Amino acid sequence: MNTPKTVLNAGEYLFGQSLVSPNGAYALENRADGALVLRDNLASRDLWQIGEGGSERVLLDLLTEGLLVLRTFSGIPLWSSGRIDRRASAALVRDDGRLVLVDADGNQRWSRDPADAAVLACSPPARGDRLSRGEVLVGSIVSPNGWYELSQTPNGRCVLRSTPESPGGARGVWSCWIGAPGAVLSLAQDGVLRAGTDSTVLQRWTGRMRLDPSSVVVSEVVVRDVGDVVLVGEDGSEIDVTGTAAEEARLAENDDEFDLREAEQSTRPPRPAGSGMTTDWFDSLDLSVFFTITWVQGIDGREALSRLGVEAEAITPMTYDEAVSTDSSDHDGMVSRALAVPVGGWVAVIEPHGFQGVYRASEMSAGTQVIVYHQGMDGTHLAWHRNGERLAVYSEDDYFELADGKPAPEGLDPSAFVPFMAQVGLGVYRDEDEEESEFLPPPLEVACLAAGVVPEPEHFAGTHPGAISAEL
Structure with a gap:
């Protein structure tokens, strides 16, 4: 046989060689008859074998994907260590007879024991x-x-x-x-x-x-x-x-809480017709269940997009329909879309399928203020930032506080949104099914009231600074 190895690194293979434990007690032998055998050198016996022997010569490869594979010269796999683990970077035989795959730090990722x-x-x-x-x-x-x-x-x-x-x-x-x-x-x-x-x-x-x-x-x-x-x-x-x-108990508590809330909701009056802001502008955007609208005061659209993280060369005039539907095949990987629309001294940065406003709101509010509303699969996010400070933040986990018009769990001024929530009647009127409701989503209406803006469909017509670029 050729010179034994003590370590088989990713990208290397055994052919007619042995992988020997540091103490020399065990050896993984790639034998000439095509069998892969773990040998107990001290007891002079074979502990386990892969392959029947008597067949063509085989290679034991440690692929760079982190998979140990025994294959024929023609590439037919005969055995593998399980499934891909890209952290596995080397194979070796331990002093106790275990064949293991380890990561760069020496942590064991897979093993085959000498157990029968x-x-x-x-x-x-x-x-x-x-x-x-x-x-x-x-x-x-x-x-x-x-x-x-x-x-x-x-x-x-x-x-x-x-x-x-x-x-x-x-x-x-x-x-x-x-x-x-x-x-x-x-x-x-x-x-x-x-x-x-x-x-x-x-x-x-x-x-x-x-x-x-x-x-x-x-x-x-x-x-x-x-x-x-x-x-x-x-x-x-x-x-x-x-x-x-504990998880079962938490889910049971949630079920009880929702049942109680549903019972309470049934006793509340519906919100009076015509008591809310117009919804035609929002309906015209036809947003999905995952979007973000970030209101930024006192700056122009290009600056708002720049603060969102868009590169200057990616910003170009476009209509809302172009921002939503432009072909993105020229971009690699995920794509971010954003349009900055001026509305009454503020800029509404609309991300039809994005959420960067949630994470960049504090830095976007430098020298001004930002109100961000995000609707996602996990719930609603509503936050008010001023000059880099978080005034009031409702995260996706704060459903009840937001729905009932209570102070935010986080922020320097937790009650900042409360007066505007009272205008909407949060906690007073029953919850409406958004698909059937004639009102804006309550957190969005609260955001508009807090900003003091009254959006109209004409605000979103024509071209505005926008960007379609690689994921921010």
Whole structure:
């Protein structure tokens, strides 16, 4: 054989060579008969083998994508380490016989243990509410009250589901990718969680990729009545808790809060017809469920776009329709669109599918003031900034405070919007379905009132400074 290696770096391969552990006790041998074998040099025996031998010569490649692949000279793959992990930069054999992929910091990203897969396959299945040492997860384990069950899917995930008998009915509660498809989860007598022969399960389960699985002894995996899956240590301590019980409680509290709010809403009067600002200008923009309108006082459109982060050469006169529909095939990657429209001493910077105004509002308000309204998939953002300071900010999580016209949770002047919310009747009138409502979205109307502007359709006609450029 050729000179042995101790490290196989990304982009390199083994051919007729061995990858030897630092202590020399183990060697991964790429043999001339086409087999890949882990050899225990001290015991003079083969621990595992990939390939039947007697076939054509093969290469063991560590691809730059972070995948270890055994292939023929003609490029036919015979085996791989699982799935792509671009952080994996080297392969080596540890002193304990594990073949591992590590990242640039030496953290283990994947492993194949010297454990015998045939022995693992003969292990007894877990029963009741726990996976104990020496067992495999075949079927499912169920909490004592029968409300939660943990099982493994064919694609390599552990999934916790609530049963039809649980208060919330049947649904997915938690899941974690543990290893290659078909690799059965086991808890060995040594206290290491494995998916097949892969011992990196504990790292993926806990999210702590720097954790050495051999340094932690797992005694049991237990499904509790409250919906948590717990990894129990040898001394009875909790190594990891999924936290699903707390999440279940939070969701239940949210459901109760929304039910109470819905009941309260039904007792409120509707908002009187004709009591709001005109909506024809907003309707003409035909914005989607994801957009931002940023009001900036006392500067022109080019300056407003520049403060938004648009390069000067990208700013050009365009109509609103051009800003929305112009072909963007000349731009690489994501594209930002923005149009700056003057309205009554302010500039409305409209991002039909963007959100830069949310993140740049403070810097845009230098020497002036900015009011930003964003509607997104996760909710509504309404904020008032003055000369770089946050006066009042309602984020996507502040639904109830905003809907009820209460002071903002954040800002130097949390009540800055409150007088204008009172004009709109937030907290007084029932919530309207925006698709059926004759009013502006309340936060947008509040923004207009705070800025003292009355937009009209003619403001948005003609050309204005705009930009279609690479993602800001």
